Amino acid sequence: MTAIPETRAAGLSDAEVAQRVAEGKTNDVPTRAARSVSEIVRSNVFTRINAILGVLFIIVLSTGSLINGAFGLLIIANSGIGIIQELRAKKTLDKLAIVGQTKPLVRRQSGTTAVPPSEVVLDDIIELGPGDQIVVDGEVVEESNLEVDESLLTGEADAIAKDPGDPVMSGSFVVAGTGAYRATKVGREAYAAKLAEEASKFTLVNSELRSGINQILRFITYLLIPAGLLIIYTQLFTTESGWRRSVLAMVGALVPMVPEGLVLMTSIAFAVGVIRLGRRQCLVNELPAIEGLARVDVVCADKTGTLTENGMRVCDLKQLDAVDVGNILAQLAADDPRPNASMQAIAEAYKMPPGWSATAVAPFKSATKWSGTSYGEHGNWVIGAPDVLCEPGSPVAEQAEQIGAGGLRVLMLGSSDLPVDHPEAPGRVTPAALVVLEQRVRPDARDTLDYFASQQVSIKVISGDNAVSVGAVAGSLGLHGETMDARQLPEEPGPLADTVEECTTFGRVRPDQKRAMVHALQSRGHTVAMTGDGVNDVLALKDADIGVAMGSGSSASRAVAQIVLLDNKFATLPYVVGEGRRVIGNIERVSNLFLTKTVYSVLLAIFVGVAGLASKFFGTDPLLFPFQPIHVTIAAWFTIGIPAFILSLAPNHERAQPGFVRRVMTSALPSGLVVGLATFTSYLVAYQGRYASPVEQTQASTAALITLLVVAVWVLAVVARPYQWWRVALVVVSGLAYVVIFSIPWAHELFILDISNVKTTSIALGIGVVGALAIEVIWWVLGAVSGEPRRLWRSE
Template sequence: MRTGLTQDEVSIRMQEGLSNKMPQAPSRTIWEITRTHLFTTFNFLNAILAIAVLIAGSPKNALFVGVIITNTIVGLYQELRAKATLEKLSVLNVAKVDVIRDGREQSIAAEELVLDDLMILKPGDRIAADAVVQSEAMLEVDEAMLTGEADPVGKHEGNSILAGSYVVAGSGCAKITKVGSDTYAAKLAQEAKRFKRINSELQGAVNKLFKVIMWLVVPIGALLVFTQLMFTHGKWQEAVVAAVSGIVSMVPEGLVLLTSATFVIAIVKLAKHHTLVQELPATEVLARVDVLCLDKTGTITEGDLDLIEVRPLHGRTLEQVEHALSGVVHTLPSMNPTQQAIRDRYKQAPNVSVTHKIPFSSDKKWSGAAFESIGAWVVGAPEMILQEEYALIQDLVEQEAHKGRRVLLLAQVDEAAFAEDQLAHPQMAAILLIEDRIRKEAPEALRYFAQEGVTIKIISGDNPITVSAVAARAGVEGAEHYIDARTLPQDMELLQQAVDTYTVFGRVTPQQKKLLVQVLQSKGHTVAMTGDGVNDVLALKEADCGIAMANGSDAAKAVSQLVLLSSDFSVLPRVVMEGRKIINNLEKVSVLFLSKTVYSVLLSIIFSCILMPYPIMPIHVTLIGSLMIGIPAFFLAMSPNKERVRPGFLKRVLRSAIANAVILAGVTLTMFLYASHSGLETSEARTLAVLVLGGSSLVVLTRIARPLNGLKIQLVIAMLTLFTAAFLTPFGSELFMLTTRTLSHTAPALALVALTWPMLSLSNRLVKRLV
């Protein structure tokens, strides 16, 4: 009799740290998330500028700092919310484990297991730590979560079993050999511990712009501060505020906020379709993906099997065959996937008396039962039941196997031998055809990606022939091109050729999955990877966009950017469409923000050179930036847009922004010089400059909003109305530091605004030719 560990031995191991306490999933801490969003160069710069304005005694000109706060809150909220949702999904699956301690059975928490504990395993149990099977134990273990292999694996005395796998048949004891972070599953998860920021072209473009802007801000800002203090003959406070205005205008802070806000809105929409987005730009990246790597089980298939045909042989009737088959599957205790598929078809057990039964095991690959009235019957692998007579149906079995089907044989056997657990004189009664259950929505989703030019690669730990047939049934183009990953070349050049040649990769190890993703990326592809098991973690982490299933492992969910809460990958087309809308619309509205950046750089340089007061104050920047850029950009970013994403985002945006900025800076400079030479005070000249810059910005907005529809026209009219109210209402003119004593000079100002449209058309054509 097994006694297991004593309580003293357990206590010693606990003190030595040899318990099954699992390491945290590889996700970021709250402090790491907060630090990422709070301590940025962008926030630091704007904070310094806001302090300078406050010291200068003009708090209303520090309103721009609100954008920093809002942008930080939006990013923090989304990532912390995703972390909280994921932790709710990560409730420990192994609540209790049965062990033998002090000679008796006990039920303990999985984390209380220690090295050398004796686990008691039975069908349905999830294995909580790596262990070795003890004598007299016979187990059928599902290791799909770890290896990707769909078929249960037989385990006998001395065989290793791994944490995270499931017992599907048999029972017995296993001695724990590795616990906690030493288990195979934990080590795979630890390899993915390093946090990897998602590869977002939008964020990359914005970051590049900020780097350039930061290099420009220091010299231009210093020059502007110097000239405003030394040569404009105003108070130092006015000079500081004016200099800050020029610097603030150069930074497209609203673009960062709009990008984050747009992502959050998309995330909220996707949440309604049971999709958890863990990083803001994940929808954008998926919209850019041109290679989608899928596992078979859980994505293309449901993970369950279907009995699609029962074909009687040698004169047996279907009724006789079904009666015997139903009796066998309802008699046996084991519930492996194959048996479940048969029971799903024959839900009612026949009224027969059982005299003997033999459960399924991986060594004999069949199971059976003997009945008083109808004799002994077995069902299982044809080659194991028929032995030397297998050649009679070998061609049929191989033909169906190439279609992705599993062939089982139902046979009547000698009852006396069966009572002695032997198989003798099998008489073929019927063949059973069983296949993986394709997800109903899978063909449509795969068809969508094919139409959108996304290449599908099936990467699975299962048999490549089976995977190929399943992929073909689901509609994967090129599914007939398959390879056993064990035969893949080591040479990188040959491996790249293999990746191009084959669509289906079977018998793939976790490290090979990661390598295949890297090879695809080395060829310039943007790669998304779906997975649910620990065996997928390395590839999920390496992919540009990792997509995990909610019913998968905690490690897979922790390293992925998207988690499909319904474990249904057919929602991915919705994610792609949301991403396309975000990218294509943000490309349009980015022109608005970057036009402001470029014309602010031009104006700062020009007014530093001509030694005149800067024409726009920070509060004016807030007015124009809100009405002509920020508010309308938000609504434009929500417009429907299903166009395919094109590369070259930054080049196209800068080309249009430069063309617009030259004209906007030109008309603003012209108006300010005209007003100054007409004898107007600086405040009056600034009011006219704001009128021209704001009006011209409205023209740019109207051009970008094309094609115009009812809602867009209403948006433009609303912004025009609010802008006009800022000049004509006492509250508006006081808040935004505008004077109404310049009404007599509005005619030339409005004339300049009217000329903006043809000048913008000409400028855009010239820049497109030159750039």
């Protein structure tokens, strides 16, 4: 430990700053590596699905049938909706990122001010204090007990003492002391620039939901290729219906196989989630965090700044020695260049320092729990945790324990027999006074904890404060369970995991222990969220499944967290959880609809294709595919497209469950099989053979479409459960929309429909009802087999 420096490095002049800006020597890394507008447009327009639909659209136009090209509107819809929603999300994220970004304290000849990272230039002098993140690479020019944690870059958790001339790397952060460094590498040359740029992209990577959908899409691709080749061959070379009708039938088979809206709906759900959370001043640094928090089953909450408000006040002073405690406290507070919340409260209470000169300083560290200053002939004074500075079991320690049992924070002021920069400091400490600080519990903390309890999410309160005091605060909030002093925690991973599972509240926790406790919970299969605001929370925030930082917290904690609560309200977390549940639950519903359509489309193509091959080899009647492109387009309107859009944005408070892919496929495969079989059966019954007139062929196609719509609407009815009034209305309106379409004479001509054959239409309806009953039975059976309770109506 070193004495306070007497000289200060001079900053750049305004002219020197302007010159470096002109030369491009600025920290030009964007605040977020969000995609540009042109990149967003390109990524939404030039997609694989749009390419497939575009080629099919051109093929249909070559036949001269414009109405059958109506599915081409999907290209515009997919691209337009995706672009609009991502631009809205980008605008929200960028706006919040500016509010929540780290602003380094830059010293220039015109003054010392906090500036955005992008305004830092080469050779700037940047001041540092506890919790500050180092934003560019540099060289230390002055220091006072400066210690830097480089674990985010190197993986080594030990703090490194820095002397003048030592390098510091962007991405590391200050754990103790103060100092300043000169920027030697800025912009994309800085060590962590690329890492930070990559980490903050607007992206859906590493999302369990997204990975599951990609896995499903790969499975579908394996089905699409053989089914597509089969239907192309049979429609063009076996039906003898003319190239125009064969091409339309081929396209009619291929278009519904493509789950064109699935990825789009997923992106929209995430983007809308970002926008909704943005309105609550919640910055989502990584989009999968919305989803991840919905899966969390343990929340590790720091006490200070999370359950209690940041501000404190001195509410009592217990004098233990005949010294002028007020003068000592005032001088200690005045000499702290970066006071924490406790020292700020002391500074407000004791404002008249005697003007002593400090000869040595020991800054506060979470690991040691004390700080101090030596004043030469005026003595060596330390202030910190009584149970650390006092002898265990001493009267002063017991008195502090009793006061802390009421939920108050207690600090002990004492004189040491060693200078505070001595290697064996604090040495022997003589108690002088107990400083009692009062923290206000956040008014919304209890409701938030009650919410998590109702959702079967466990809460672990982890704090550096006295265990008894932390337990008292937790108890006042209705948290029951054992309280433990972390100094007695076992070191071995197994016993540590057992202890962390059993206890609820932990005090005197070191930063490395916070991280170890997160790891212990994860080893038992828990999905862990960590909330915090201080530099002592950084390691745990980084290693938790979801790190949640307060906006008023240290820049280092905000930098590593996936979610930043800019309004500093712990009560915002339930809304984030709810948003994640909405995204996961609704995407699962939407996936069921899209994948059911893909399954029955592939099955129809296989059935018709196999019949075509049979006709080639056995001389039987070949089958023309029942639908033209316009048929599958209108079938998708009210059984999938519009309902899926509404369901993807609807409220949904159901708990997120693991096994997304298994559940979706278990539901979509049998549903698709029933729809495909029922539709094919109806078509076979109505089909009049290869020599059927155009009217008879249209009647057979209409019959197949009626059956498909009846069963598909019932699939929607099942997916929409458990019902609320608006879900029932959605299903009813979807069904009535098709009744209207089939009732309007001009729609028959426009959409190539014919329901004039009452017998064929009646049989088609009957087969559709049987298919709907099969869907209903399968839903109940799957619920019984999987153990998931089935509910028709949502209970409040």
